[in-house]
Amino acid sequence: MSHSTGPSRATIAVTAGRPERRRGAPLTAPPVLSSTYVSSGPPRPDEPLYGRNANPTWDELEAALAALEAAATPAVVTSSGMAAIDAALSVVPAGGRVVVPQHAYQLTGALLEDLGRRCALHVQRVDVADTDAVLAAVRGDGDAADLLWVESPTNPMLEVADLPALVAGAHAVGTAVAVDNTFATPMVQRPLEHGADLVVHSVTKYLAGHSDVVLGAVLTDQADLRDRVVAHRTLHGAIAGPWEAWLALRGLRTLALRVEHSQASAAVLAERLAEHPAVLEVRHPSLPGDPGHERATRLMAGYGSVIGLRPRGGIAAADALVDAVRLWVPATSLGGVESLLERRRRFATESPTVPQDLVRLSVGIEDVEDLWADLEQALETPPEEG
Numbered sequence: 001m002s003h004s005t006g007p008s009r010a011t012i013a014v015t016a017g018r019p020e021r022r023r024g025a026p027l028t029a030p031p032v033l034s035s036t037y038v039s040s041g042p043p044r045p046d047e048p049l050y051g052r053n054a055n056p057t058w059d060e061l062e063a064a065l066a067a068l069e070a071a072a073t074p075a076v077v078t079s080s081g082m083a084a085i086d087a088a089l090s091v092v093p094a095g096g097r098v099v100v101p102q103h104a105y106q107l108t109g110a111l112l113e114d115l116g117r118r119c120a121l122h123v124q125r126v127d128v129a130d131t132d133a134v135l136a137a138v139r140g141d142g143d144a145a146d147l148l149w150v151e152s153p154t155n156p157m158l159e160v161a162d163l164p165a166l167v168a169g170a171h172a173v174g175t176a177v178a179v180d181n182t183f184a185t186p187m188v189q190r191p192l193e194h195g196a197d198l199v200v201h202s203v204t205k206y207l208a209g210h211s212d213v214v215l216g217a218v219l220t221d222q223a224d225l226r227d228r229v230v231a232h233r234t235l236h237g238a239i240a241g242p243w244e245a246w247l248a249l250r251g252l253r254t255l256a257l258r259v260e261h262s263q264a265s266a267a268v269l270a271e272r273l274a275e276h277p278a279v280l281e282v283r284h285p286s287l288p289g290d291p292g293h294e295r296a297t298r299l300m301a302g303y304g305s306v307i308g309l310r311p312r313g314g315i316a317a318a319d320a321l322v323d324a325v326r327l328w329v330p331a332t333s334l335g336g337v338e339s340l341l342e343r344r345r346r347f348a349t350e351s352p353t354v355p356q357d358l359v360r361l362s363v364g365i366e367d368v369e370d371l372w373a374d375l376e377q378a379l380e381t382p383p384e385e386g
Contacts, residue, residue: 009068009187010256017064017249031246032056053234057242061249065207065217068186068252069199072221076229077245081182081202082107083238084216088178088198089115089147090232091225096121096146099137101128103157104149105180106349112149128152128166129159129291135169144173150196151180152189153292156344156360158283158308160292163299167195182206182335187259188302192221198229205335206305208248209258215240215248258337258365262305265368269361270307272372278317278379280357283308306334307361311379318343318357324378327370334362339371 007015019029035051048054058077065075078084085108092098100112102125115121126137128150138145148170152161167177178198179191185206191199201207203215218229233239263286270284285296286303296303311317322330322343331340340362344350363371 012067013064013187013255014253016067017060017062017252019060028250029056029060031242033242051242052237052239055240055242055245057245057249058240061240061245061252062217064249064252065201065203066219068255069181069192069219070186070190071192071199071219073219073223073226076218076226076233077203077240077248078216078218078233079238079240080214081200081204081216082111083233083236084200084202084218085111085180086236087216087229087232087238088200088218089121089149091176091198091228092121092146094120097124097140097143098122098147098149099124099126099134099145099175100149101126101151101154101159101161102353103128103154103159103351104151105155105182106344106347106351108149108151108180109351110349127159128154128161131162131165131169134161134166138170138175139173145170145175148175148177149180150177150191151183153183153285153296153304153306155183156306156308156350156354156358158285158290158292158304158306160285160295160299162295163189163191163196164194167191171195183304183306184300184302185255185259185335187256188263188304189300192219197222197225202335203248204333206259207255207335208251209255209336210247210251211333211336211338213244213247213251215244259302259305261365262363263302265365265371266305266307266361266363267303268368269363269372269375273307273309273375276376276379278312279309280312281308281310305363307363309359309361310355310357311359314357315343318359320381321359321375321378324381325374326378327366327374328361328378334360336362337365339364339366 037048062074112123116123176197179196180200182202199219201217267286274282284307285292328339345356
């Protein structure tokens with residue numbers, strides 16, 4: 001959102017989802033820890049009845065997320081990022097066709113493969129950076145896909161999609177578009193502004209930001225789509241705990257500061273890693289030679305805080321790097337205040353086209369020189385002979 005039409009995203013992150021301003025009111029509403037609500041007679045529309053259907057703490061987080069993504073309807077918070085992905089995919093009709101990036105979050109792919117095995121969906125993988133190939137897959141042989149699923153940047157290869165072109169091309173043949181915006185966050189891009197139908201977040205990551213919450217969210221401008229996602233959440237029980245929602249809202253208040261700091265550090269580290277003799281390849285859209293640099297510069301308000309790194313020496317060198325760091329934490333996940341790294345192909349569900357030696361680095365908010373010193377010493381630690 002531009003300053004000409006309202007407050008900045010940084011201001012929204014701090015102010016959205018607050019209680020009504022009145023004398024004596026709390027600045028931050030407490031979490032509502034109740035499984036049920038007082039009610040009798042025919043339920044009124046939108047009346048809270050039971051903890052699986054509604055919670056005021058959800059409302060505050062959902063309002064804040066909607067304001068950040070510039071969504072016309074409140075977000076729908078879910079029990080996890082995977083629950084959000086599942087809820088978004090639920091809008092695809094039985095037997096429908098979904099086009100998805102070859103390099104998407106590994107469990108997105110695993111879920112789609114499971115649905116494909118059960119004949120619930122037909123799944124087609126594409127290189128999301130190849131716009132023509134993606135749109136050809138969406139069109140099919142005169143039978144357009146029901147949904148185009150987009151990640152940009154992708155996890156973990158950091159490919160950048162031409163999001164406006166993909167949305168326009170998909171909509172031209174009646175295909176809906178869902179975008180997993182976890183890596184970029186609404187501080188860096190807002191897919192709904194490009195016309196996307198659905199946006200998904202693992203709130204666990206940057207939005208909550210402190211590696212202490214597991215939550216997801218789905219956003220849309222379309223009231224009918226939101227109703228379908230809410231119905232799926234309710235029927236499948238994939239609800240957010242009020243305490244987790246409260247923690248996520250608290251974490252959201254520093255989102256702008258955390259993203260600004262971490263992606264600035266990521267750009268510094270990527271540049272230095274690209275020049276290090278022990279490094280074979282670095283992927284980060286900030287690098288002028290990165291395949292996604294032009295698109296990220298044109299379409300995004302930053303380059304993100306995740307780096308893809310391949311050290312010289314293959315799997316042994318990658319594992320040695322992960323084992324040798326002292327400040328960086330070897331762990332899965334990303335988007336927290338602490339810097340994490342891992343070799344992605346250690347997971348059997350990771351895409352087989354991801355290089356075996358790829359190490360994904362999630363840059364946190366520590367001092368960049370301390371992060372670099374730790375990486376530098378780890379890169380110079382020889383692999384142990386097995």
